[in-house]
Amino acid sequence: MEAFYYMVFGVLGMIVAATELSKSNKDRINTSQPFNSFKNNYLVVYSLMMAGDWLQGPYVYYLYTTYGYGKGDIGQLFIAGFGSSMLFGTIVGSLADKQGRKRACVTYCITYILSCFTKHSPHYKVLMLGRILGGIATSLLFSSFESWLVAEHNKRNFDQQWLSLTFSKAIFLGNGLVAIISGLFGNMLVDTLSLGPVAPFDAAACFLAIGMAIIMSSWTENYGDPSESKDLLTQFKGAAVAIASDEKIALLGAIQSLFEGSMYTFVFLWTPALSPNDEEIPHGFIFATFMLASMLGSSFASRLMARSSLKVEGYMQIVFVVSAASLTLPILTSFLVPPPEEKGGGISFAGCLQLLGFCTFEACVGIFWPSIMKMRSQYIPEEARSTIMNFFRIPLNIFVCIVLYNVNAFPITVMFGMCSIFLFVASILQRRLSVIADKTKTEDWSPLRERDEEVTPLTDV
Template sequence: MILPCQAQAKRVPFRCLYICVEMFLYTLSKMVAALELSKSNKDRVNTSAAFNSFKNNYLLVYSLMMAGDWLQGPYVYYLYTTYGFGKGEIGQLFIAGFGSSMLFGTIVGSLADKQGRKRACVTYCITYILSCITKHSPQYKVLMVGRVLGGIATSLLFSAFESWLVAEHFKRGFDQQWLSLTFSKAVFLGNGLVAILAGLFGNLLVDTLNLGPVSPFDAASIFLAIGMAVILSSWTENYGDPSENKDLLTQFKGAAVAIASDEKIALLGAIQSLFEGSMYTFVFLWTPALSPNDEDIPHGFIFATFMLASMLGSSIASRLLASNSTRVEIYMQIVFVISSASLLLPLLTNFLVTPSKVKGGGITFAGCLQLLGFCTFEACVGIFWPSIMKMRSQYIPEEARSTIMNFFRIPLNIFVCIVLYNVNAFPITIMFGMCSIFLFVASILQRRLAAIGDKSKTEDWAMMKERDAEAEPLNVP
């Protein structure tokens, strides 16, 4: 006897799915708008005019940088196929990008601490613009150079800008709590709204105006050039440790010692690598997971739904970070457990619903359940980014911030390269199951980080009381 849930998976016609996704997109938009507009005075932090000007300047630059990145993402694979390259050759190009980020990007990113974070941000713009220019060539070697340049730029994007922001924030004497406002807004705009607008703009250039698959890369170059002009005209330089007697090898040794000697930094790096590794694996796998038999799915609308879910998560994070009663180390344990459960859905649905073997058609019922889980995971991603930024600002020493942050990306890039190389060796459900395990391990490590943080605060409080007692004058009659 076959249970109903084990029967042949029912299919949802493309038009019905399109309407469902559109309704879900509209609902998420209303939720994000309602969450942002409903903030009371308790949720809002009173800041100074100088800080607001500083924050808005950074948000403008960060949004332009992310626009340059998001415009390229949906069309890289497609562009390579139009040049006639197969799946194997395209896979090698992607591996080259992540490998470059691990090797060359770590070195270039670490130079930011010594040579200047503003200079590193400008280097990001130049490197990524050159990478975009290489997309005009159908030559495999030229495209490989572009992927190497893109890998270096990615390392700078996720280290130099945050390092500059944190150093400049404290150099100008702003309140530490205000830093969370910038982080949450940067994720809300750069990883949410800008991603959606970039996707729509890219679709306009390629499909509506028929400018070809290279046009989004040209548009990305323009946004990057505008952002670079703003950086050059309005940013000041700051450094980690500009000591002349410290070469790059010494910086690496210092960063390694800091990670090895401070369990909090080591735990933070492991947590970041586990989550981001799962996230990048999800980026590669969500499309074949929802259409294993070439089902018709509205990729653009689903991507926009993911980004709105991420915006919803960043809105939630902004409230959590602004609350004095909620610690980031505590609520992130729950976020990692939820994200682990959401990526376990493809494995569970594979057991509960008999997979379809029919090619084409609409998405299956199992695919709809997975789509709901994927949106939940994207909401967790929206909470993760500002939260991990907040923890990095607390635990990573300023003098080696960029170097340590790029050290964190080494295991991440190794993991993604291994996944890309073996993408056809394991079933998709096994890959998602592995990511789910990684995220659950991240929740355990987060619990350990919270415990160590509590212990450190208790010890610091005891030392302060002891110093105050020693400094208190004796009452002499």
């Protein structure tokens, strides 16, 4: 069965290479030299930020176990991280809009570096502080960088369609290639060089420091609403009113929460799903395969968004349905494929089928990220962008905390079924968003048509 892993990884690698190399002019967006310099600068910074994040992920749980903590204590540490992101997310988002997105990005680097330093201590309270700092950093990572990019892109009067190119490249590199390299680099530090489980965190701090230096030396500041008359509470209320008064923003927030909630739940579930009888599976290699599938998805997304005839709101309905179907495979295999009688051994036939379904889901994740970024750039008002984006993460973090707290209370098939239902609901909401967006555009064009009808008779006289 070991050959199956290499076969899946090899096939995905060839498809990704073929997809990138076969792009025609129709699949590419013609841009200017100033934009390319701006885009490349952002991609370097974003890749360094994601390297700092990806290097830590595979070793957090393992590090806690080496300090002698059990599953319950580790679960509480993880809940503290998501809870911190939920509690402090909207506050740091509002501060980013008011005090500046560049400052917020620098704050992310400092906060995450401090979080990395806490990993050197085996004391539970210090590790808890590190998780709280990590939760704050995560909120900044998933709001401030995108907010800075969109505002700076518009400030420099670049073509709006070029944003989709930056989004897709950022996901292709940051959530794909960088994730794979980070996993291999971390494995080299811990296993090959025997530097211990803290080494990836030290390396992450170095990458974050390099990225912070680039931000401070080359980025300009931009704001949401720098008005002195607006305090944080006023900004907070303004963001809530914007979500409540605009159905498109509310739908977008619900769609994002449903998909990301399912995605983070999948992160906890794929290991027991592929090894229900303690089968020996190469976790690192499977993780790299998932990231390769995500790269494939982002590559497809760049093609889709390059075509003006295709609407993001349209094809994302299909993506959500496919992702919902892919997570039903663990349910189907539990009924249709008999489990192996012996424990241990290699991956089972059911596991092979599920791995293919999980790769499909990861490809959908790769399409989701640049697509949701593009929709956020279209629908979320600039003056409260970071605040609103962190509003969206509140239900997500609540959901993940509940899942972590009750991860042993429900069968794994129930958990996957719940994720599939969420993703199917997301497709329905995406359909509703598409209808409203089309209706809004029609209403926006109707006054122009009436004006043209009034002008046309004058030209005939």
